[in-house]
Amino acid sequence: MTPRPPGAHLPEHPDRLWSAAEPKAAYDVVIVGGGGHGLATAYYLAKNHGITNVAVVERGWLAGGNMARNTTIIRSNYLWDESAGIYEHALKLWEGLEEELGYPLLFSQRGVLNLAHSLQDVRDSVRRVEANRLNGVDAEWLDAAQVKEVCPIVNVSPDVRYPVLGATFQPRAGIAKHDHVAWGYARAAAALGVEFIENCEVTGLRVSGGRVTGVDTTRGAIAAGRVALCAAGHTSVVAATAGIDLPLQSHPLQALVSELLEPVHPTVVMSNAVHVYVSQAHKGELVMGAGIDAANSYRQRGAFHIIERQMAAALELFPVFARAHVLRTWGGVVDVSPDASPIIGLTPVDGLYINCGWGTGGFKATPGVGWCFAHTVAHDDPHPLAAPFSLDRFVTGALVDEHGAAAVAH
Amino acid sequence: MLLIPCPWCGPREEAEFHYGGQAHVAYPENPAALSDEEWARYLFFRDNPKGVFAERWSHSAGCRRWFNALRDTATNEIHAVYRVGEPRPVTS
Numbered sequence: 001m002t003p004r005p006p007g008a009h010l011p012e013h014p015d016r017l018w019s020a021a022e023p024k025a026a027y028d029v030v031i032v033g034g035g036g037h038g039l040a041t042a043y044y045l046a047k048n049h050g051i052t053n054v055a056v057v058e059r060g061w062l063a064g065g066n067m068a069r070n071t072t073i074i075r076s077n078y079l080w081d082e083s084a085g086i087y088e089h090a091l092k093l094w095e096g097l098e099e100e101l102g103y104p105l106l107f108s109q110r111g112v113l114n115l116a117h118s119l120q121d122v123r124d125s126v127r128r129v130e131a132n133r134l135n136g137v138d139a140e141w142l143d144a145a146q147v148k149e150v151c152p153i154v155n156v157s158p159d160v161r162y163p164v165l166g167a168t169f170q171p172r173a174g175i176a177k178h179d180h181v182a183w184g185y186a187r188a189a190a191a192l193g194v195e196f197i198e199n200c201e202v203t204g205l206r207v208s209g210g211r212v213t214g215v216d217t218t219r220g221a222i223a224a225g226r227v228a229l230c231a232a233g234h235t236s237v238v239a240a241t242a243g244i245d246l247p248l249q250s251h252p253l254q255a256l257v258s259e260l261l262e263p264v265h266p267t268v269v270m271s272n273a274v275h276v277y278v279s280q281a282h283k284g285e286l287v288m289g290a291g292i293d294a295a296n297s298y299r300q301r302g303a304f305h306i307i308e309r310q311m312a313a314a315l316e317l318f319p320v321f322a323r324a325h326v327l328r329t330w331g332g333v334v335d336v337s338p339d340a341s342p343i344i345g346l347t348p349v350d351g352l353y354i355n356c357g358w359g360t361g362g363f364k365a366t367p368g369v370g371w372c373f374a375h376t377v378a379h380d381d382p383h384p385l386a387a388p389f390s391l392d393r394f395v396t397g398a399l400v401d402e403h404g405a406a407a408v409a410h
Numbered sequence: 411m412l413l414i415p416c417p418w419c420g421p422r423e424e425a426e427f428h429y430g431g432q433a434h435v436a437y438p439e440n441p442a443a444l445s446d447e448e449w450a451r452y453l454f455f456r457d458n459p460k461g462v463f464a465e466r467w468s469h470s471a472g473c474r475r476w477f478n479a480l481r482d483t484a485t486n487e488i489h490a491v492y493r494v495g496e497p498r499p500v501t502s
Contacts, residue, residue, distance in 0.1 A: 234460070236458035236460075237458075237460045247450075247456070250458055250460075250483070295412070295424075296431075296458065296463060296483050299484070303412065303424055303425075304411050305425040338453075394454045395450040
């Protein structure tokens with residue numbers, strides 16, 4: 001039997017799925033940012049709430065920012081109840097999303113291993129497994145030998161600097177093809193009447209009498225009854241034009257892919273302690289993500305020593321990667337919040353809504369946040385799953401502290 | 411990788427430094443008198459400009475001293491570095 005060439009099972013690139021609109025004078029809702037979150041929010045506004053006079057305004061091209069730069073990992077094994085609520089809602093939506101959108105997303109539930117390298121890691125991981133189960137999230141604790149069974153290429157030898165003592169495993173986790181997710185949402189939203197305005201940067205929010213009235217853009221002013229921010233790393237810049245300060249810091253986050261390889265990596269492996277996460281794309285590239293660059297920056301590139309450290313960690317975990325070549329590295333700008341949880345909800349300006357602070361982990365939440373944020377915008381009231389992530393939690397102290405606790409490589 | 415001109419040691423690679431975030435954030439003079447909003451602002455809110463940013467660095471693998479820098483976050487260009495206690499330089 002001749003082996004199929006890598007990627008032979010992938011669908012052909014489709015024709016244009018939406019038409020690029022000229023901005024109209026006014027919309028009921030303007031969504032700032034045409035990434036995954038903006039597109040999903042537009043889709044659910046139209047689908048769930050019947051609000052179709054909607055424009056998604058994007059400074060570049062649709063899904064060309066962090067939606068094109070993430071490592072496509074999907075999981076819901078977060079520690080706290082609030083996080084489990086919204087991420088598990090997202091995962092359940094992922095499980096029906098190809099049918100919902102009528103579009104192939106290459107959603108592959110190949111599971112995720114979150115490795116533990118120290119006794120404290122082990123204790124935290126076992127605690128998280130129990131917390132996940134109480135929240136109806138599938139989770140198992142695996143010892144090193146079981147880790148090897150799930151992912152044979154992981155080095156579980158005890159004589160390395162950070163030995164693998166075990167891992168949590170979420171079998172329903174996985175990956176999806178990020179571009180297809182964006183195209184699927186855009187196509188479905190366009191069919192419901194949503195317009196997409198590309199190459200149109202929002203330069204200011206218009207506020208009158210404490211209420212948002214529209215946006216100024218590089219293609220002129222657009223009036224809006226409501227404005228929803230899905231601007232990721234640039235949220236602070238946009239919000240500042242309405243006088244709103246947000247507890248966000250923008251950092252570069254880097255990732256890379258190898259050349260195309262035969263299938264060697266059957267699952268997703270993340271290691272918080274050594275700061276790397278690895279999966280193998282359908283086409284065959286090893287996809288690896290790093291931690292953020294420490295210094296604030298809006299440059300979509302990071303420092304080489306971050307990549308170097310990430311590679312060192314990857315090689316110790318996967319000695320088989322030693323001969324693989326790096327094909328491409330890149331960076332995106334992520335907005336990090338103080339408690340490593342998103343900020344979703346209302347703002348001090350009436351009719352202006354924020355969805356930001358997703359930091360390094362927004363892709364997995366795309367359907368869930370689209371669903372909850374659309375509800376928030378439509379009802380001028382936070383969706384119950386989004387309510388714990390309000391801006392005022394930094395005043396009340398009701399933080400959702402997912403630093404480390406979520407096995408997140410922040 | 412940034413090339414950072416430590417005011418004590420001269421230009422060194424970013425890997426020798428530790429980042430300290432926004433500069434000139436003073437501890438409140440009377441913390442007990444702060445409202446929840448004011449305390450939240452001190453604790454969690456930092457500037458996040460796309461442009462010149464006054465920030466702290468520690469030359470942790472060199473002289474191990476803290477200092478401040480003015481860096482443009484849109485270009486990563488470092489306009490000035492100055493020692494702790496010195497006023498923020500005026501740059502164009």
